[in-house]
Amino acid sequence: MGTRKLLVVDLEATCWARGEHVQERMETIEIGALLVDPGGGTPRREFQCFVRPSRHARLSDFCIQLTSIQQSDVDRAPTFAPAFAAFLEWLGEPREVRFASWGDYDRRQLLRDCDAAGIVNPLAEDTLNLKHICCPMIGMKPGGMAQALARAGLALDGTHHRALDDARNILRLAERAFEGRLELLMACAPSLPPRPREARRPSEGPPLAP
Numbered sequence: 001m002g003t004r005k006l007l008v009v010d011l012e013a014t015c016w017a018r019g020e021h022v023q024e025r026m027e028t029i030e031i032g033a034l035l036v037d038p039g040g041g042t043p044r045r046e047f048q049c050f051v052r053p054s055r056h057a058r059l060s061d062f063c064i065q066l067t068s069i070q071q072s073d074v075d076r077a078p079t080f081a082p083a084f085a086a087f088l089e090w091l092g093e094p095r096e097v098r099f100a101s102w103g104d105y106d107r108r109q110l111l112r113d114c115d116a117a118g119i120v121n122p123l124a125e126d127t128l129n130l131k132h133i134c135c136p137m138i139g140m141k142p143g144g145m146a147q148a149l150a151r152a153g154l155a156l157d158g159t160h161h162r163a164l165d166d167a168r169n170i171l172r173l174a175e176r177a178f179e180g181r182l183e184l185l186m187a188c189a190p191s192l193p194p195r196p197r198e199a200r201r202p203s204e205g206p207p208l209a210p
Contacts (some may be wrong), residue, residue: 004183006036007097007123008130008174010166011106012069014053017062023115027053028113028197029074030067031087032163034171035097038182047090048164054116059150067161084110088122098186102130102170129191130170134177145169152176 012030015021023183028051035045047150050073053059059071091097105125105128114121134140138152146165154172158165178184 094122137177
């Protein structure tokens with residue numbers, strides 16, 4: 001197996017206003033991902049797919065306002081199992097990538113969705129928590145992606161809380177933190193599971209139950 005690629009993933013999920021939100025009810029409604037060759041030998045590849053929630057089919061007004069994802073977007077989308085199958089088909093061999101996300105929410109949400117669908121997630125191990133890796137390198141405590149972009153002197157590109165746009169911005173942060181040398185990021189040790197309080201995404205939606 002040659003040099004592994006970096007897989008940057010961002011998910012959007014069902015959510016509700018403060019006081020109504022329950023983490024265990026969340027279902028993915030959009031998958032966004034970038035596949036990047038740290039050595040620059042192959043072009044960057046992108047993936048985006050809406051997902052139709054099964055247990056709570058109607059998006060809350062809060063969720064629509066936060067993400068800009070419309071009910072019609074998810075109504076015509078596949079449910080999680082075929083959407084995730086399409087994602088894995090796009091990805092190729094899972095052992096040839098390292099899963100990376102901003103915080104640990106996305107890894108945990110994929111596990112929750114896979115468990116609910118009765119399918120195996122081959123991306124659950126050897127993950128990189130870019131929030132905890134990159135924030136100290138740009139001179140801040142681990143925090144939200146938008147806050148980190150501002151700290152790094154980067155403008156937010158695209159629409160915040162849209163999966164592919166957020167994945168692109170996360171990659172920009174990683175490139176800034178490592179001065180373009182993503183091979184150094186790939187050499188980082190796998191991120192440990194977070195403490196329970198780190199299940200929430202600060203300033204990026206309603207508080208999540210620990």
